[in-house]
Amino acid sequence: MIRFIVRRLLQLIPTLFGLSILLFIWLRRLPGGPETAILGERGTPEMRAAIRRNLGLDEPILIQYGRFVRRLIRLDLGTSISTKREVTTEFLQRFPGTVELTVTALVIAIGIGIPLGYLAARRRGRWLDHLSVGGSLIGICIPVFFLAYILKAIFSENLGLFPSSGRQDPTLGATRITNFFVLDGLMTREWDAAADALWHLILPGMALASIPLAIIVRITRASVLEVLNEDFVRTAEAKGLTENVVRRRHVLRNAMLPVATSIGLLTGGLLSGAVLTETVFAFSGIGAFLADSISQRDYPVLMGFIMIIAVVYVLVNLIVDLSYSLIDPRVRVR
Amino acid sequence: MALLDVEELSVTFSRRGQRTVRAVDGVSFSVDAGQVVGLVGESGCGKSVTSLAIMGLLPRQPGLQVGGKAVFDGTDLLQLDDRSRRDIRGRDIAMIFQDPLSSLNPVIPIGLQVTEVLTRHRGLKGATAAKEAAQLLDRVGIPDPKRRLKEYPHQLSGGMRQRALIAMAVACQPRLLIADEPTTALDVTIQAQILELLKDLVRDSGTALVMITHDLGVVAGMCDTINVLYGGRVVETARRRPLFRQPRHPYTVGLLGSVPRLDAGRGERLNPIPGSVRDLLPWADGCAFAPRCTRRVDACVGEPPELVRTHDARSYRCVNPAPLPGVTPQPQPTEATGPAPAAEDEVEKA
Numbered sequence: 001m002i003r004f005i006v007r008r009l010l011q012l013i014p015t016l017f018g019l020s021i022l023l024f025i026w027l028r029r030l031p032g033g034p035e036t037a038i039l040g041e042r043g044t045p046e047m048r049a050a051i052r053r054n055l056g057l058d059e060p061i062l063i064q065y066g067r068f069v070r071r072l073i074r075l076d077l078g079t080s081i082s083t084k085r086e087v088t089t090e091f092l093q094r095f096p097g098t099v100e101l102t103v104t105a106l107v108i109a110i111g112i113g114i115p116l117g118y119l120a121a122r123r124r125g126r127w128l129d130h131l132s133v134g135g136s137l138i139g140i141c142i143p144v145f146f147l148a149y150i151l152k153a154i155f156s157e158n159l160g161l162f163p164s165s166g167r168q169d170p171t172l173g174a175t176r177i178t179n180f181f182v183l184d185g186l187m188t189r190e191w192d193a194a195a196d197a198l199w200h201l202i203l204p205g206m207a208l209a210s211i212p213l214a215i216i217v218r219i220t221r222a223s224v225l226e227v228l229n230e231d232f233v234r235t236a237e238a239k240g241l242t243e244n245v246v247r248r249r250h251v252l253r254n255a256m257l258p259v260a261t262s263i264g265l266l267t268g269g270l271l272s273g274a275v276l277t278e279t280v281f282a283f284s285g286i287g288a289f290l291a292d293s294i295s296q297r298d299y300p301v302l303m304g305f306i307m308i309i310a311v312v313y314v315l316v317n318l319i320v321d322l323s324y325s326l327i328d329p330r331v332r333v334r
Numbered sequence: 335m336a337l338l339d340v341e342e343l344s345v346t347f348s349r350r351g352q353r354t355v356r357a358v359d360g361v362s363f364s365v366d367a368g369q370v371v372g373l374v375g376e377s378g379c380g381k382s383v384t385s386l387a388i389m390g391l392l393p394r395q396p397g398l399q400v401g402g403k404a405v406f407d408g409t410d411l412l413q414l415d416d417r418s419r420r421d422i423r424g425r426d427i428a429m430i431f432q433d434p435l436s437s438l439n440p441v442i443p444i445g446l447q448v449t450e451v452l453t454r455h456r457g458l459k460g461a462t463a464a465k466e467a468a469q470l471l472d473r474v475g476i477p478d479p480k481r482r483l484k485e486y487p488h489q490l491s492g493g494m495r496q497r498a499l500i501a502m503a504v505a506c507q508p509r510l511l512i513a514d515e516p517t518t519a520l521d522v523t524i525q526a527q528i529l530e531l532l533k534d535l536v537r538d539s540g541t542a543l544v545m546i547t548h549d550l551g552v553v554a555g556m557c558d559t560i561n562v563l564y565g566g567r568v569v570e571t572a573r574r575r576p577l578f579r580q581p582r583h584p585y586t587v588g589l590l591g592s593v594p595r596l597d598a599g600r601g602e603r604l605n606p607i608p609g610s611v612r613d614l615l616p617w618a619d620g621c622a623f624a625p626r627c628t629r630r631v632d633a634c635v636g637e638p639p640e641l642v643r644t645h646d647a648r649s650y651r652c653v654n655p656a657p658l659p660g661v662t663p664q665p666q667p668t669e670a671t672g673p674a675p676a677a678e679d680e681v682e683k684a
Contacts, residue, residue: 125396229393231436237391238431239451239502240424243416249450250439328441329486 001325008318012311019310020072020303024065027299033057034081037296055081068303077307078300082292087304090289095308096179097167097285100197101277102270104205106263109212114259117220118252124225132217139214144273148207148280155203165282168197204281208274212266219262223255230254256327264320268313336364337542338388338510343402344566345380345387347395357383359566359617360402365510370536370543372557374550374589378611380566381546385512387412389429390419406510425455428503432515434495438487444471444498445483451505470501475531493524497531504535511536512544517552529555550593554578559647562586565614565622572648582648582655584629621652629654 035043035051043051052058056067071078077087120132156164168174168181174193177184182201185194227233228251236250278287286305293301324331345358358380365371373381386392388404388411404411406427411419423429431437439447448467452458458466464483471479474497487495496516503511513532517525533556536543545557553560553574560577562570562585570583581587588607609626620635621627627634633653643649 231431231433232439234391235431235437235499235502236439238389238423238429239454240420240422241450241454242420245450245454249442249446253441254439329443330440330488 005318005322008314008321012314015314016307016310020068020307021065023303023306024061024068027297027302028061030297032297034297034299037082072307077304080293080301081298082296082301087300090301091286091304091308093179094284094286094289097181097283098271098274098278098287100180100182100201101204101208101274101283101285102267104201105208105212105270105274106267108205108209109216109266110263113213113216114220117217118224118255120217120221121224121228129221133221136214136217139210142210144207144210145276145280147210148204148277151203151207152280162203163200164203167200167284168193172196200283204277204283207280208270208277211273212263212270215262215266216259220255220259223258224251227251227255253327257324260320260323260327264317267316268309271309271312337367337407338365338544339403339405340364340384340388341403341405343384343387343404344400345383345392346399348397348399350397356566356616358387361563361566361568363561363568363571365542365544367509367542368536368540369559370545370557372553372560373544373546373563374548374553374560375563376548376611379563381563382514384563385429385514385544385546389423389427389512390414391429424451424508425506426508427510427512428506428508430496430499430503430511430513430516433519434492434499435487435519437499438495440487443484443486444490448483448498448502448505451502455506467501470505471498474498474501474504474535475527476501492520493527496520496524496528500528500531500535504539504541507539508541510542510544512546514546515548517549518547532556550589562589565611565617567617567622567651569623569652570648570650573646576646576648580656580658582658583650583652584627584654584656585623587656588628629656
């Protein structure tokens with residue numbers, strides 16, 4: 001088990017290395033550069049050259065890359081060109097919001113998706129089944145930002161049930177420790193602050209959850225239908241076990257493997273999908289900052305963000321692989 | 335009164351736009367307490383569907399219709415609601431299935447799969463249940479039962495798995511055990527062991543056993559009474575010896591004739607029944623076996639053959655049955671092993 005984890009973490013190194021080379025070349029090939037973003041149309045060639053020299057962008061790309069790697073080993077992602085602050089500092093401040101949002105979306109998607117998919121399978125061909133299959137198709141089709149606007153218009157602006165923007169009511173003056181607002185509220189026992197942060201997460205979480213929810217419903221339904229036909233379910237029925245035991249112990253557990261796989265794969269998409277949702281809800285996560293960084297050609301920030309996404313993605317899928325061995329004893333991690 | 339009395343059991347699957355399939359078409363048989371009864375027939379003759387219908391385990395789907403009666407100890411199983419059925423299943427009637435690997439839940443240890451029956455029907459929990467489970471595994475011949483309880487199905491051999499399934503089936507000392515091709519997925523030496531185990535369990539506990547199989551060898555070694563199924567109906571019922579000595583229904587004759595024999599000459603061909611089980615005549619239009627039958631006469635087609643009962647608890651459904659050795663018109667009247675030919679006149683129409 002431990003050897004498996006260590007090996008998977010070691011595999012991260014070549015992955016990140018390859019990814020960083022690709023990104024480095026790719027970003028530098030994009031037309032324009034930070035100097036254009038800073039100076040706009042009016043800069044003279046001399047001014048541009050001066051800025052490039054200042055940022056070290058005039059040096060050969062290999063030397064630039066070498067510097068990047070040397071810093072990376074010390075977990076230093078450099079300084080943002082636009083804000084002049086450490087990239088790591090920027091991330092520690094903004095990334096927790098995005099993580100909170102992603103986790104909320106996952107909880108919604110899993111919490112609703114698995115039971116709904118199960119019920120759809122058990123009531124195959126009845127209205128609940130048609131509703132969830134059709135609904136999930138719509139869920140996959142509607143773009144996240146569009147759904148976000150609709151949710152905001154209905155639940156926030158018309159019904160006033162949820163706040164329309166931000167992460168927390170600033171008048172609460174909540175204490176910050178980790179920048180995970182809900183967690184901070186719990187740690188400092190500022191319950192109202194935690195509840196308010198959670199309240200702010202619901203609408204954007206629902207918007208972001210729509211696609212993963214739809215996918216989880218469908219995968220769960222298909223997987224349950226398959227397991228229901230398995231011989232061991234018939235054996236369980238032949239033993240006269242109650243429906244509840246047959247369902248939990250024999251059907252659901254076996255149906256969870258494909259669902260776990262899909263959750264791992266969905267998480268990466270969620271992190272990047274959060275960017276759009278954050279924009280609609282003026283949610284101060286990494287989203288708006290990242291969008292600015294792209295237009296500003298803020299190379300260090302972009303490199304750092306994508307590297308962090310890659311690490312998170314690998315870690316999440318490692319957790320999924322480990323959960324396999326909990327669900328299915330035949331899958332032995334070595 | 336018989337322990338289980340199946341009367342005119344029928345199972346039909348109908349789907350919009352498709353021909354209705356009559357998987358079981360009026361099966362009747364009975365099982366006495368402590369008796370071993372065989373249901374024999376080719377694949378597709380309805381033997382498994384019969385057992386699943388009795389257990390109430392047919393997959394719930396639109397278009398499924400179950401008719402007739404299956405009276406177990408005075409109650410018609412087919413009329414029971416879901417809860418009462420679940421109470422009976424595993425406690426009074428248990429079942430063993432064909433493929434032991436796929437019939438066990440792969441992600442749950444063997445121990446829990448045994449104890450869950452004990453918990454459900456006998457209220458045993460925790461250490462008591464575990465102890466009882468270990469005893470059960472021991473009783474079905476699984477060595478080192480304590481260790482095996484913690485193992486998963488994929489860690490057991492095929493024979494062990496079937497033994498574990500048998501342990502689960504006999505956990506509550508059921509009065510009736512239905513074994514659906516319990517040895518088909520196993521290799522021959524293991525087959526013999528499993529059959530021996532079933533025989534011992536039945537003898538020691540007085541459990542009645544319904545043995546569903548296509549293998550006449552299994553039937554010959556175990557069953558008191560044998561029902562031969564064809565096209566979803568019982569075509570011949572007899573006690574073991576008479577059936578093997580003097581099969582009357584041409585299908586039974588064909589089944590017995592198609593068994594490979596060690597004493598057959600080299601190069602001698604096997605004797606399969608011509609045609610396939612798909613060449614069915616609907617029972618309403620005559621004898622379902624007629625299209626494949628070598629003794630076919632005109633009377634076979636038109637209306638279903640009636641059940642003929644003879645004095646020695648034998649019955650068959652045929653208008654032109656295979657002759658008994660005693661009444662054959664051939665000129666060599668040898669010693670009659672079966673019932674006297676005169677008895678054949680006591681034919682009663684069913």
